[in-house]
Amino acid sequence: MTSSLEKLLFSFLISIISFSQVSCHQHHPLDPLTPSEFNLVRTIVENSNPSSTHNITFQYVGLDDPHKPTLLSWLSNSTTTKTPPPRRAFVITRLEKQTHEITIDLSTRSIVSDTIYHGHGYPMLTMGEQTNASELPLNYPPFVASVSKRGLDLSDVVCSTFSVGWFGEEKSKRVLKILCFYIDGTANLYVRPLEGISVVVDLDEMKIVEYYDRELVPVPKAEGTEYRASKQKPPFGPRLSGAAIMQPDGPGFTIDGHTVRWANWDFHLSFDVQAGPIISLASIYDLEKHKFRRVLYRGYLSELFVPYMDPTEDWYYKTFFDLGEFGIGQSAVPLKPMADCPANAVFMDGYYAGQDGKPVKVSNVFCIFEQHAGNIMWRHTEVEIPNEVIREVRPEVSLVVRMVATVGNYDYILDWEFKPSGSIQVRVGLTGVLEVRGVTYTHKDQIKEDVYGTLLADNTIGVYHDHFLTYHLDLDVDGDANSFVKSNLVTKRATDHSTPRKSYWTVVSETAKTESDARIQPGSTPADLLVVNPNKKTKVGNNIGYRLIPGSVSKSILSDDDYPQIRGAFTKYNVWVTPYNKSEKWAGGLYTDRSHGDDTLAVWSLRDREIENKDIVLWYTVGFHHAPCQEDFPVMPTLSGGFELRPTNFFERNPVLKTMAPRRVHWPNCTTKP
Numbered sequence: 001m002t003s004s005l006e007k008l009l010f011s012f013l014i015s016i017i018s019f020s021q022v023s024c025h026q027h028h029p030l031d032p033l034t035p036s037e038f039n040l041v042r043t044i045v046e047n048s049n050p051s052s053t054h055n056i057t058f059q060y061v062g063l064d065d066p067h068k069p070t071l072l073s074w075l076s077n078s079t080t081t082k083t084p085p086p087r088r089a090f091v092i093t094r095l096e097k098q099t100h101e102i103t104i105d106l107s108t109r110s111i112v113s114d115t116i117y118h119g120h121g122y123p124m125l126t127m128g129e130q131t132n133a134s135e136l137p138l139n140y141p142p143f144v145a146s147v148s149k150r151g152l153d154l155s156d157v158v159c160s161t162f163s164v165g166w167f168g169e170e171k172s173k174r175v176l177k178i179l180c181f182y183i184d185g186t187a188n189l190y191v192r193p194l195e196g197i198s199v200v201v202d203l204d205e206m207k208i209v210e211y212y213d214r215e216l217v218p219v220p221k222a223e224g225t226e227y228r229a230s231k232q233k234p235p236f237g238p239r240l241s242g243a244a245i246m247q248p249d250g251p252g253f254t255i256d257g258h259t260v261r262w263a264n265w266d267f268h269l270s271f272d273v274q275a276g277p278i279i280s281l282a283s284i285y286d287l288e289k290h291k292f293r294r295v296l297y298r299g300y301l302s303e304l305f306v307p308y309m310d311p312t313e314d315w316y317y318k319t320f321f322d323l324g325e326f327g328i329g330q331s332a333v334p335l336k337p338m339a340d341c342p343a344n345a346v347f348m349d350g351y352y353a354g355q356d357g358k359p360v361k362v363s364n365v366f367c368i369f370e371q372h373a374g375n376i377m378w379r380h381t382e383v384e385i386p387n388e389v390i391r392e393v394r395p396e397v398s399l400v401v402r403m404v405a406t407v408g409n410y411d412y413i414l415d416w417e418f419k420p421s422g423s424i425q426v427r428v429g430l431t432g433v434l435e436v437r438g439v440t441y442t443h444k445d446q447i448k449e450d451v452y453g454t455l456l457a458d459n460t461i462g463v464y465h466d467h468f469l470t471y472h473l474d475l476d477v478d479g480d481a482n483s484f485v486k487s488n489l490v491t492k493r494a495t496d497h498s499t500p501r502k503s504y505w506t507v508v509s510e511t512a513k514t515e516s517d518a519r520i521q522p523g524s525t526p527a528d529l530l531v532v533n534p535n536k537k538t539k540v541g542n543n544i545g546y547r548l549i550p551g552s553v554s555k556s557i558l559s560d561d562d563y564p565q566i567r568g569a570f571t572k573y574n575v576w577v578t579p580y581n582k583s584e585k586w587a588g589g590l591y592t593d594r595s596h597g598d599d600t601l602a603v604w605s606l607r608d609r610e611i612e613n614k615d616i617v618l619w620y621t622v623g624f625h626h627a628p629c630q631e632d633f634p635v636m637p638t639l640s641g642g643f644e645l646r647p648t649n650f651f652e653r654n655p656v657l658k659t660m661a662p663r664r665v666h667w668p669n670c671t672t673k674p
């Protein structure tokens with residue numbers, strides 16, 4: 001692409017930039033690493049291994065976020081204290097079949113620690129090694145023979161990588177499976193699997209170590225699988241009518257570095273190769289108290305577990321951990337203006353370290369926009385007052401931060417929506433292409449046995465599966481010492497004959513003392529789930545809090561002793577609470593690929609630590625059981641889920657009572673033709 005001279009000049013420039021950026025402390029301590037910092041990390045790591053520079057692969061490079069108390073004390077002192085907490089990078093490399101954990105101090109440009117990880121599991125897969133591995137079959141004679149045996153054209157075959165999980169082996173090698181698909185006549189390769197062929201690649205050797213061609217199954221036909229607008233044939237419709245969003249005064253938010261300020265909200269938005277968007281230090285301005293009050297110290301998607309339900313030889317291992325294995329940030333795609341996000345959106349780029357440690361840019365990785373969805377923030381019509389009708393309505397405007405990750409066939413839309421009322425609504429949208437199994441069947445009546453899915457089209461089974469998105473929510477409700485409270489709604493019998501009523505319900509609150517009190521399946525009994533600050537009360541004496549309003553609450557229904565469930569045991573409950581611990585970040589463990597499930601949220605929680613009046617982390621899983629249907633084919637309309645964090649006795653009264661309605665925008669004199 002570029003000449004080596006240009007590359008040399010480029011790296012020279014980068015090193016100049018890195019000097020200036022690293023030495024003048026302009027970063028917020030939670031800012032993601034900059035391109036120059038990624039280069040600095042690479043240089044430091046490579047210089048520490050001068051003889052094997054070309055053999056190091058960077059599996060993870062990210063900010064080693066400062067110790068929370070240090071950061072909080074720096075923030076509350078930031079006007080007086082000059083030095084921010086030390087800026088550090090956390091790096092995982094593979095070198096000579098070993099996993100290295102390296103911490104680098106970016107200001108002193110030194111390695112703080114470099115240890116070899118000896119436990120189970122492997123780091124996140126890089127794009128580079130997945131690309132290299134997926135190209136191996138195309139030059140592998142037995143595979144080439146299998147393709148021609150099926151009468152297919154090798155040039156229309158594309159292959160993709162699949163993590164293999166763990167099924168009880170003592171030691172598991174760093175391997176991947178490769179599955180291949182047939183393009184010929186469609187862009188929808190995932191619905192045209194070359195079923196029956198499996199290829200196992202050893203990533204350390206980067207070579208094929210196992211190969212099977214088990215059965216000849218017809219490749220589902222291309223007809224009807226296309227999703228590109230340009231390839232569709234009439235009839236079309238319906239045509240949706242257009243609308244425009246006008247913000248003549250520009251957006252109502254400001255972005256200062258990575259800090260976003262909008263309406264009464266203030267938060268930091270970062271990008272991580274594994275987690276994608278990270279929201280930090282979200283606080284809301286209290287009009288009555290004349291100050292910002294803390295709500296969420298850090299919130300991000302911590303794991304995304306997708307087990308498939310076909311237990312047969314070619315499919316049983318498909319139990320993916322999209323975050324720990326593939327990286328949701330690494331899978332992020334550039335957002336398309338006017339389509340992925342509305343016209344008034346502002347975009348941000350993101351960077352991560354590629355396998356060679358060099359920064360990789362994802363343009364438009366986030367979009368941020370004010371959402372005018374036509375909803376009502378609050379209203380009341382009063383007609384009971386003689387000779388007067390009062391009608392007060394406040395339209396709702398909210399702020400949305402969006403990222404889309406495309407993990408192979410599937411697309412995940414990840415939204416964080418902030419509302420002036422103090423609510424934070426987290427939404428996920430599932431779309432993209434289903435993972436399908438090729439079969440001989442063309443009609444449901446031919447199927448006598450369990451096929452573990454739905455026949456969607458000729459020769460095509462959409463396999464049953466789940467999506468579990470587990471969020472790490474380090475709420476700091478008006479301070480870091482918080483408690484988790486279950487306000488159970490309990491039915492009472494009216495027995496004393498003073499009322500014609502036979503029953504009513506009342507609220508009986510229980511504060512969780514230890515972790516075991518906070519493993520919850522919402523909906524099993526009616527209850528409000530709250531994170532409260534037990535040290536602060538409203539004027540009338542209620543505990544200041546935030547409530548979790550669960551959305552879709554599917555939990556895993558695999559048996560506890562099933563291997564994927566051991567690794568994904570954190571999906572057994574939708575809600576967990578743990579005491580804050582900097583190293584407990586990833587619900588599926590730091591080394592998720594081929595993990596044995598010994599470093600999961602479920603295992604940490606077994607310590608049954610105290611969580612009352614402590615700095616606590618709430619974990620919530622948005623779950624979907626997905627039994628595919630024909631409408632999901634050839635590409636799936638978005639299926640949404642999520643949850644809400646809503647102030648509950650946090651404010652003294654309705655915090656949007658005095659919120660001013662958006663200014664009416666006058667349309668410029670233009671005409672549009674249909």
Ligand SMILES: *[C@@H]1O[C@H](CO)[C@@H](O)[C@H](O)[C@H]1NC(C)=O
Pocket residue numbers: 051052053054055
């Ligand atoms: C890098 O790895 C290859 C193959 O594993 C090996 O032959 C070579 O000696 C290694 N190079 C260095 C500099 O360690």
Ligand SMILES: *[C@@H]1O[C@H](CO)[C@@H](O)[C@H](O)[C@H]1NC(C)=O
Pocket residue numbers: 072073074076077081
């Ligand atoms: C401010 O900094 C001083 C000195 O570093 C520290 O002792 C103090 O606890 C900090 N204040 C707060 C509110 O964190």
Ligand SMILES: *[C@@H]1O[C@H](CO)[C@@H](O)[C@H](O)[C@H]1NC(C)=O
Pocket residue numbers: 057128129132206
């Ligand atoms: C992938 O292939 C490229 C190009 O051949 C090579 O530079 C790189 O080292 C390979 N990566 C791995 C992990 O083998």
Ligand SMILES: *[C@@H]1O[C@H](CO)[C@@H](O)[C@H](O)[C@H]1NC(C)=O
Pocket residue numbers: 581582583584604
């Ligand atoms: C923090 O979590 C890690 C991993 O679970 C654990 O090894 C460590 O002991 C914990 N630290 C504290 C202070 O609990």
Ligand SMILES: *[C@@H]1O[C@H](CO)[C@@H](O)[C@H](O)[C@H]1NC(C)=O
Pocket residue numbers: 668669
């Ligand atoms: C729009 O139309 C109004 C009424 O016809 C006119 O007064 C005004 O000047 C026009 N504005 C522009 C920007 O053309």
Ligand SMILES: [Cu+2]
Pocket residue numbers: 430465466467626
């Ligand atoms: Cu699905």
